[in-house]
Amino acid sequence: MKATVIVTLKPTVLDPQGMTIQRSVQQLGMANVADIRQGKYFDIDLKDGASKDEVERLAKEVLTNPVIEQYRIVWES
Secondary structure, three states: OEEEEEEEEOOOOOOHHHHHHHHHHHHOOOOOOOOOOOEEEEEEEOOOOOOHHHHHHHHHHHHOOOOOEEEEEEEEO
16 A cells, blocks of 8 residues: 655645745746645555554654644545
8 A cells, every 4th residue: 555645734834835836837927826835645555454554654653743734645546
């Protein structure tokens, strides 16, 4: 089984990197891009018998800063 953990800043947290990227995109003439928020993702390969709870704990306790970040997990078979 595989999991992808996608970590992004919470909507209320200022994202200076995303703002810089958006300015660059607009300078390239892509005026229809309204907003860009940056983040990170982690591809995780799990051994047989691993539980989804382990990945949930990993995402919550290790991969994110719960004060400023949120996460979601995408599962693959």
